[in-house]
Amino acid sequence: MKIAQIKTKIISNKRFSGNYWHLEFESGVIAKNALPGQFVNIKVNNGLEPLLRRPISVHRVKGRKVKLFYEVVGAGTQVLSQRKPGELLDIIGPLGNGFDYRGAIKAKAGKNILVAGGMGVAPLVFLAQRLLRPSGAGNDTIILIGAKTKKQVLCAQEFKALGCTVRLATDDGSVGFRGKVTDLLKQQLSVTGHRSSVIYTCGPRAMLKAVSEIARENKINAQLSLEEHMACGIGACLGCVVSTKDGYQRVCKDGPVFLSQELIW
Amino acid sequence: MVKRIKPDLSLSIGKLKLKNPVMAASGTFGYAEEFKDFIDLKKLGAIVTKTITVKPRYGNLPPRTCETPAGMLNSIGLENPGIDKFIREKLPFLKKLAVPLIVSIAAEESPDEFLVLIEQLDKINEVSAIELNISCPNLQKNKLISQDTKDTFEVIGSVRKFTQKCLITKLSPNVTSISEIAQAAQDAGSDALALINTLGGMSIDVNKRIPKLGSWVGGLSGPAIRPVAVKMVWEAYNKIKIPIIGMGGIIDTESALEFLLAGASAISIGTANFINPGVSLEIISGLEKYMAGNNIPDLSQLTGKLRACQD
Numbered sequence: 001m002k003i004a005q006i007k008t009k010i011i012s013n014k015r016f017s018g019n020y021w022h023l024e025f026e027s028g029v030i031a032k033n034a035l036p037g038q039f040v041n042i043k044v045n046n047g048l049e050p051l052l053r054r055p056i057s058v059h060r061v062k063g064r065k066v067k068l069f070y071e072v073v074g075a076g077t078q079v080l081s082q083r084k085p086g087e088l089l090d091i092i093g094p095l096g097n098g099f100d101y102r103g104a105i106k107a108k109a110g111k112n113i114l115v116a117g118g119m120g121v122a123p124l125v126f127l128a129q130r131l132l133r134p135s136g137a138g139n140d141t142i143i144l145i146g147a148k149t150k151k152q153v154l155c156a157q158e159f160k161a162l163g164c165t166v167r168l169a170t171d172d173g174s175v176g177f178r179g180k181v182t183d184l185l186k187q188q189l190s191v192t193g194h195r196s197s198v199i200y201t202c203g204p205r206a207m208l209k210a211v212s213e214i215a216r217e218n219k220i221n222a223q224l225s226l227e228e229h230m231a232c233g234i235g236a237c238l239g240c241v242v243s244t245k246d247g248y249q250r251v252c253k254d255g256p257v258f259l260s261q262e263l264i265w
Numbered sequence: 266m267v268k269r270i271k272p273d274l275s276l277s278i279g280k281l282k283l284k285n286p287v288m289a290a291s292g293t294f295g296y297a298e299e300f301k302d303f304i305d306l307k308k309l310g311a312i313v314t315k316t317i318t319v320k321p322r323y324g325n326l327p328p329r330t331c332e333t334p335a336g337m338l339n340s341i342g343l344e345n346p347g348i349d350k351f352i353r354e355k356l357p358f359l360k361k362l363a364v365p366l367i368v369s370i371a372a373e374e375s376p377d378e379f380l381v382l383i384e385q386l387d388k389i390n391e392v393s394a395i396e397l398n399i400s401c402p403n404l405q406k407n408k409l410i411s412q413d414t415k416d417t418f419e420v421i422g423s424v425r426k427f428t429q430k431c432l433i434t435k436l437s438p439n440v441t442s443i444s445e446i447a448q449a450a451q452d453a454g455s456d457a458l459a460l461i462n463t464l465g466g467m468s469i470d471v472n473k474r475i476p477k478l479g480s481w482v483g484g485l486s487g488p489a490i491r492p493v494a495v496k497m498v499w500e501a502y503n504k505i506k507i508p509i510i511g512m513g514g515i516i517d518t519e520s521a522l523e524f525l526l527a528g529a530s531a532i533s534i535g536t537a538n539f540i541n542p543g544v545s546l547e548i549i550s551g552l553e554k555y556m557a558g559n560n561i562p563d564l565s566q567l568t569g570k571l572r573a574c575q576d
Contacts, residue, residue, distance in 0.1 A: 003302040006544060043540065047370045048335040048488055048516075052540060092303075092542070226531035231337060234303075236295035238344045239314075239330035247323055248344065253299075 003028045003234070005092045007017040010085050019072040020119075020154065021081050024190050028064045028094045036127035037098025037202075038224050040068070041233035043090040044080040053128040054080065055230050055252070057123040057202075058094065069122040069155075095233055096256050099127050099200050099223050104140075110196030113220075114143040114164070114196065115185055115211055117203025121145060121155040124202055128162045142167065144188060146181025146207065150174035189218050191242055199260075201225065212260040222260035272556035274549070275562040276530055279431040279456030280506045281394045283365055284308040286531035286564055287521070287549045290512050291369035291396060291435070292341065293315060293535040296355040297362065303542035309550065310531065311365040313459075314355070316398045318371055319378045324477030325403060331468050334513070337536060338466050338486030340403045340480040343371055348385055356389070365393040367433065371401055376410070376420045380427055387428045397421065397432055397455075400437035400462035402484040411437045411462075414449040421453035433510065435459035438490075443497045444504035457508045459533065460501055461494045469536035487536040488514040495527045502528025502569050515545065517553025525552075528569040 006028070010026040029038065041053040053074040059069040083089065104112050107150050112131050115123045124143065131141050142165040147153045149172050159166050168176030169184040177184045181203075199222035200212045208224045215222035228240040228251040235253030242251055243264040249255065274285040289297070291313040297306055306312070324344025331338050346354065348370075359366050368386055372378035379397065386392045399410035399420060410416045411434070421434055434450045438444065438461040447458055463484025468477040476482070494513025501509055511529030515521050516537040524532045537544045561567055 005303055050332060051335060051337060051487055051536075052332050090541075229328060229330060229332075231339070231536075232293075233297050233301075234542065236299040237293065237330065237339070237539060238324060238341050239328075239339060241324070241327050241329065241344075243327075248327075 002029070002033070003092065003095060005090070007032070007088045007090050009042040010083055010087050012085050012090055013081065013083055015081070016081070018151070021066045021070055021072065021200055023070065023080070025089060025091065026064050027066055029149055030091070031061045031064050031066050034058045034061055034066065034094035035098035036101065036130050037123050038096050039256065040066070040091050040093030040103050041095055041230070042080065044076050044083070050076045051078065052231055053092065053233055055095070055233055058126050059122045060126055060129060063236070069119075069125070071119045082228050083248075092233065096252055097254065099225070099257050101127065101131060101200070104131055104198060110198065111192070112141040113188070113199045114141060115181060115183070115199060115201040115203070116143065116178050117146045117151065117181055117207040119154070120201070120203030120207075120225070124200065125155055125158050125162070127200055128159055132162060141165070142188070143159070144169065144181050144184050146170070146184070146203065148172065149186065180210070182207060182214060185211065185214055188216070189220075198223065208263050212263065212265070215260050223257050224263065225257045228252075269557050270560060270562055272553055272561060274553060274556075275409035277562050278394070278433070278510070278530060279350035280429075281311070281365060281431040281456075283310045283531065285549050286525070287545050288313055288435050288510065288531060288551070289538060289545060290533035291398065292400040293538045296359060296466075298358050298424045298453070300538070303507070305451050306362050307364055308546055309364050310549070311393070312359065312362070312368055313367040313369055313396055313533065314359070315345055316343050316369040316401065317348050317351045317382065318343060318373050319381050320373070321347055321350065323344065328477065328479050331477035332467055333466070333485065334489060336489030337476055338468055338483040338485055339463070339480055340405045340478045340483035342480065343401055352385065356391070358488055366391055367396050368392050369392040369396040369398050369435070371398040373404065375485045376423065379420065379424050380465070381479050383424055383427045383517055392488050393431065394433055395428065396435055396459060397424060398435050398462075400435050402437065402439065402463055402465050403480065406482070409439070411446055412440050414445050418449040418453045420457050431456045433457045433459050434502040435462055436511075437462045438493055438497055439465050444500045447501040447505045451505045451507050455507060457503070457510060458501060459510045459512065460498050461490070461513045464490050464493060478555050486514070488516055488520070490514050491520060491523070491546060495523050498524055498529050499527040499571070512540060516540070516558070518548050521548045521552060522555060525564070525567045526569070526571045530564065530568050
């Protein structure tokens with residue numbers, strides 16, 4: 001699959017709530033080729049500050065339009081949030097290895113269990129979009145969303161609209177299960193069983209590690225989407241590596257999605 | 266109307282013939298295949314591979330990079346598959362490109378490793394030149410070879426006996442006098458110098474009170490180091506006769522020209538490859554345009570052609 005470097009106009013770039021923003025741009029080639037879990041690497045301005053691109057996962061694809069959902073966390077995303085519709089953005093993508101969901105869309109597949117922490121919802125919405133079975137043969141995807149408080153629960157409505165069963169966990173119990181999303185995952189697995197289910201997850205590192213552990217105890221496959229600071233984003237600099245059973249692997253090129261059993265924490 | 270000349274961008278560095286002076290710098294271009302979707306690799310002047318060692322190296326503890334003002338720090342630690350696997354798995358793609366190939370090599374423990382590497386590479390026709398990386402800051406050594414004139418002289422001298430291929434020596438800017446080291450490299454028989462490797466640097470996360478790199482310190486690259494690099498090229502150019510390949514923060518035609526005017530015969534693109542994978546080709550056409558516009562027929566009329574402010 002070909003990776004493209006494009007300059008394209010921002011269609012919209014709007015605050016969703018708090019520090020969370022939606023950005024939409026048009027790119028036939030990225031829209032057509034992107035798979036859930038893949039990312040684009042954006043030069044947020046033309047200057048030297050910040051110098052490097054910013055990797056952001058693909059949130060939704062509709063026709064030729066690509067939508068990103070990002071959190072303003074530092075200088076790069078701050079600059080990005082100030083960019084206006086009509087301005088050009090230099091974007092490289094789609095990059096990396098996304099989720100492998102080929103097994104999930106077969107007729108006899110088990111449940112898809114999506115686990116998101118905070119901004120980890122961003123690529124999982126795209127995945128949920130692709131997991132919709134064309135036959136409409138019932139809903140087999142459940143998403144567990146974790147956040148600190150009710151206000152920080154993201155994308156619950158989008159997942160509902162895609163036909164997913166949505167369960168929430170908040171640290172303060174302001175909505176849904178009181179506690180960590182990983183505790184909710186344990187509870188979910190004990191209630192529903194999980195024959196041939198697969199876990200797809202994205203979120204903070206500590207959460208991914210806990211999900212890995214739960215997957216191992218329950219003998220379920222889990223696919224984890226990691227986040228790392230990157231320099232090149234295309235596998236050249238070997239900067240964003242993570243420890244695996246095969247030695248260091250590049251998050252940008254070999255990942256960002258890894259099987260839980262491959263990673264060494 | 267004056268007829269515009271078509272400038273000649275070709276040049277020779279020892280036995281190495283280049284169609285243009287723009288190279289991809291070691292460590293920033295992988296093994297070229299990573300860039301095949303973005304540019305026509307055949308148009309590059311030369312490709313310098315990621316540094317190869319005798320044995321595979323796993324590299325340093327992450328995090329390995331962090332962004333700094335107009336630059337970045339890295340401490341990759343020469344992660345590479347080792348010479349055998351390099352020849353088996355990475356070289357075939359590079360051979361097919363028919364672009365001058367410069368293989369960067371380093372020794373981990375003893376300078377004798379250079380001889381082991383040279384012995385293997387010397388037999389390969391498609392290897393156009395060898396770059397001796399005696400200046401990597403990320404090997405947790407107290408002293409680099411290129412921080413000592415005697416060590417520099419001895420290592421290059423011993424390697425020189427074992428190959429007729431073009432030898433390029435990459436030097437560290439972390440020295441008191443770059444021209445003394447450059448002189449030692451020339452005296453020992455190096456065909457050219459690559460200036461500069463990264464500057465030692467450190468960055469700290471004050472909230473966590475930890476260094477931003479897993480190995481605490483690393484090498485600074487990008488536009489932040491350009492004035493340092495230009496000065497070192499200029500100093501070395503005034504001292505030595507062998508060609509200099511200039512690098513350090515080149516991101517566009519103007520910054521490439523700074524190096525050429527300071528005395529570089531060719532230039533290498535490093536960190537800028539991460540930001541814009543197509544930057545090398547943009548600079549090649551930018552140089553052509555600049556030379557045509559200024560009636561400069563070939564690179565010899567550009568290298569070191571600096572005037573004093575008062576002229």
